[in-house]
Amino acid sequence: MKVLGMISGTSHDGIDVAVVDFELVGSVLEGRVGHTASTPYPDELRARLIAALPPAPATLAEVCELDTLIGQSFAGAAAAAIAAGGPVDLIVSHGQTVYHWVEGAHALGTLQIGQPAWIAERTGAPVLSDVRIRDITAGGHGAPLVSVLDGLLLGGRAGGAAALNLGGIANMTVVRGDELYAYDIGPANALIDAVVTSRALDPRGFDGGGRIAAAGRVHERLLEVLLDEPYYGLPAPKSTGKELFHLGYVEAAQAKVGTPVGDADLVATLTELTVRTVARDVRAAGTGALVVSGGGCRNPVIMDGLRAALPEVEVAPSDELGAPADDKEAIAFALIGWLTAHGLPGTVPGGTGAAGSRILGTLTPGAGPLVLPSPVAERPRSLVLGR
Template sequence: MRVIGLMSGTSYDAIDAGAADLRLVGDSLVVEPLGLVSEAYDEPLREALAAALPPATTSMEAVCRLDTLIGRAFAATAVRADRELCAGRAELIASHGQTVYHWAEDGRVHGTLQLGQPAWIAEATGLPVVADFRPRDIAAGGQGAPLVSLVDLLWLRGLPGRPVALNVGGIANLTAPDGTAFDTGPGCALIDAAARGFSGGRLTYDAEGALAARGTVHEPLLRRLLEEPYYALPAPKTTGKELFHLGHLRDALSGVGTLPAEDVIATLTMLTARTVADAVRAVGATEVIASGGGTRNPVLMRMLEQQLPGVVLRTSDELGLPSAAKEAYAFAVLGFLTAHGLPGTVPTATGARHRSMLGSITPGRDGVRLPGGGGEGPVRLVLG
C-alpha cells in the first residue's frame, strides 16, 4: 500500500509529507521510503496559530478557523506529495494534524487536541484519510504519546547493544528497546521561544546554533531550569508547550538578572542536552539514533555528545531513514496499521491498559476499502 504520512510538530514550522510503499511480509513490515516534501505554513496562518497556543487564551471562533485553515494547508501538501512522490498513485493519507493542546495534569493525560480537519484532505485528494491518532490511546489510559515509539521499537529490534531512538523536535522524546518511551522535556521549544522573544519575532529559531555558539552557558540559570519537577517524574510521561513556553523561561530568568541573549540560548541548548543525556543514561543506552529538527543544530549535537561519553551518537540518516522525514513516515506506518486492522500502540511506552487501533477514518471519493487483517501486527520494521 502506498501511504502518505502528514506531520507538523510542536515547532509548527512546516508540514512534512513522507510517502512510502508499505507491505507485510511474514512478521516484518517492509517500508520503502519514496521521499519527503515540506510546505511552510504561510505567515498569516503561522501567526494565527502562534497567537492561539498556550499560554495564550483563544476563542472557539479562532479554533474553528484554525481547524479549517490547517486542514486546507495539509490538503495542499498531500496533493503535492501524491503528485511529486507517488505519481498520483497514493492509496491512503495518514494525517497527524497540528497539536494545539495536550491536557496533562498530575502525571496523567486527560485529553489532546490536534487541528487540521481531515475532510479537506479527503476532498482534495479523493483518498481515505486516517487522522486523530492520539485520543484512542488516552481513552485507554495512556499518555497518547510518544506514538512514534511503536515504529522505533520495530526498527530498533535486532540492532546490537542497547540503542535508543531520540527525536528532537519542539519537545524531545526517547524510545528504549525494552518498550520504555517518554518525552524527556524541551527539545527546541525553549530555544525557539527565546530566539523569537529576543529578536522581537524576527527569528523563529536558532539557525545552525549560531546564537548558542556565541554564548556561554550560565550555570545559575541552568540550575534553576533543571529544578522543573517534570524531569523527576517517572515514565511514561509526556509534556508540551503548555509547560515549556516563554513564560517558563521568564520565570527562571527572574531569579538571575539580565543576561545576553546568546548566553540564554546557549544555556537553553545545554538544558536540552543535559535532560536528554540524563534520560539516555537512565535507560542504560549504548547508542543514540537521533532524528528531528534538533539534529540540524550542531551546537546542540556537540553538547549532547559531550554529555554522553562512551555512548555512540548518530542520526537516523546513517541507517537509511531520513531524520527530517522520520515522524512523517512513522504516521504513514500508523495509518497503514489502522487500515489493516492492526494495533498502533505499545502499552509500556504510553502507559495504556492495552494496545489500540488508532485514529478515525474519513472516506475518500470512492468510500473506504480496507484490506482487512487483524492480529498482533508485525514484530520488526525493515527498510526496503
C-alpha cells in the same frame, strides 16, 4: 500499500510529509520511502497559531478558523506530495497539536486541529486522523507515538538502543529485545524557538545551525533554575508540551535569577538545558547506542554536546536506519496508517503507559467507497526501510 504520512510538530513551523510504500514479507514489513518534503506554514498563519497557543487565551471562533486554515494547508501539502509521488491508498494526518491536557502526571485529553475533510476533498483519498486520543482513553499519554516505529526498527540491536527525537519536545524510546518504554524527556527546541521568535533573532524562528548558541555562554545560575523543574523528576511514562514549556516559562525563570541575560547567552543556556536533560536520561537508560532524529539533530551545538556528555554511547542520526532524520515522524504516522488499515494496534503499552495496545485514528472517506485491505493477524516483528 502506499501511505502518505503528515505531521506538524510542536515547533509549529510547517508540515512534514513522507510517502511510504509498505509490503509485508513474512514477519518483516518492508517500507520503501518515496517522496518526502517539508512545507512551511505561511507567515501569517504561523503567527496566528502561535498567538492562540496556551497560556494565551483563544476564542472558539479562532480555533474554528485555525482548524480550517491548517486543514487547507495540510490539503495543499498532500496534493503536492501526490503530484510528485503518485496516487496513495491512504493519508494519515496528525494535524497540529494545540493542547495536550496533563494533570497529576496523567494525560486526560489532547487536541489536534487541521480538519481532515479538507484533505479528503482535495485529494480524493481516505484520511486517518485524530490518532492520539484512543491511547489516552486507554490510560496512556498518547505520546510518543513514534515509539511503535522505534520498536520495529531497533528491536534486533544487541545490547539495546535508544531512539531520540529532538522536535519541540525531546522524546526517547528505549528498546531491548521485546522490552520497550518511551516518554517525553522535556524541551528540545520549544524554549529555544520561543526566544528566537519573540526576540526576532532569526527570521526562520529557530537557531539555524546553532549559530546563536555558539556565540553565547551558558548562564549557570539560570540553568540551575531551569533544571529544578519538577517534571524532570516524574517517573515514565510521562508526556508534556508547550502548555508547560513556553516563552512565559523562560521569563519566569529569568525573573528568579534577577539579572538580565543577553540573547546569545539565553539561547546557549536553553540549548545546554536540552543537552543536560537528554544526556542524564540516556545515561540512566544504559544503552550503548542513541539514534537521533528531528530538527534538533541538525544543531551541531546540541549534537556535539550530547557526544561530549555521552562518550561511551554511539550517537548517530536515524538516516543510518533508512529513516531520514527530518522525515522520521512523518514516516512513523505512515506506519500507523498501515497498521490501522490492517486492523493492527499502533501503540505499544510500554511506549505510552496505556493499559493495552489500541488501533488508532478516525477515518474520513475519500471520493469513493472506503475499502480497507484484509486484516493481518499479528503485527510485524521488524521494519526495514529503504529508498
